[in-house]
Amino acid sequence: MGLARGLNLQTWTPATGLRKLEDGRWEVATPRGTVVAGKVVVATNGYTAAILDRFRGVIVPLRGQVTAQRPGSGMPFGGCLPTTYSFIYEGGYEYMATRPSGSLFAGDVVIGGGLGKAEDGGLEEYGTTDDTSVNPTISEYLRGALPRYFGSNWGEDSPEGRVRAEWTGIMGYSPDGYPFVGEMPGQEGLWISASFQGHGMVLCWKCAEALVEMMEGRDGEELGEWFPEVFRLTEERMGKRFQGRLHTIAPASKMEAAG
Structure with a gap:
């Protein structure tokens, strides 16, 4: 459907660089040339840190x-x-x-x-x-x-x-075991949907749907009814560092308290 509407799909074309231009738009470098857009979605999962240095130690392959x-x-x-x-x-x-x-x-x-x-x-x-x-x-x-x-x-x-x-x-694994979905803090026009902890077939489709809602300005009560707030990309979550896959398991003391 997207191709029928004019979508240009460049397969086997890695993104090799990403930078913000002086006019506020974003430039994506590839071996076939550059793409410039007002909004860019980074959906690179385990490879995110290769494009965005801020994710080093935050999303670990x-x-x-x-x-x-x-x-x-x-x-x-x-x-x-x-x-x-x-x-x-x-x-x-x-x-x-x-x-x-x-x-x-x-x-x-x-x-x-x-x-x-x-x-x-x-x-x-x-x-x-x-x-x-x-x-x-x-x-x-x-x-x-x-x-x-x-x-x-x-x-x-x-x-x-x-x-x-x-x-x-x-x-792609994150420190708290949840995906990152939303706009990069302080980076207008740069949107992320990544880090699915090996459950991409379950999570990525609805995360993409939520991201589109956010990008289109429909980030309100209706989205909050089904989109988990813990998935949202925040500055606080960006400040955490990955400490191992099993680090996401709740401590026994918390499990006992919950029981």
């Missing part, structure tokens, strides 16, 4: 790893399980979904995580922006995880092999 595995012969529903799963344990977690019936590669199990199983709890994955390779320790763990989780319900591996594909992606 973290490489996540995922595999797609063919279902074992004993899996119920032909592997097309009716729900998603999270496996949470001390020091880490895995998340899992299966391809639905009727889809391409139906029954394939998509499982990601395993960070806590890497050396030093996956410390070397923090600050990593290379998504062209995988961590071999995490790879070995994820490739063997499903028979352990499903036990006898897994059965024999597919004759074509258990693992269909494996890949990595760069996520």
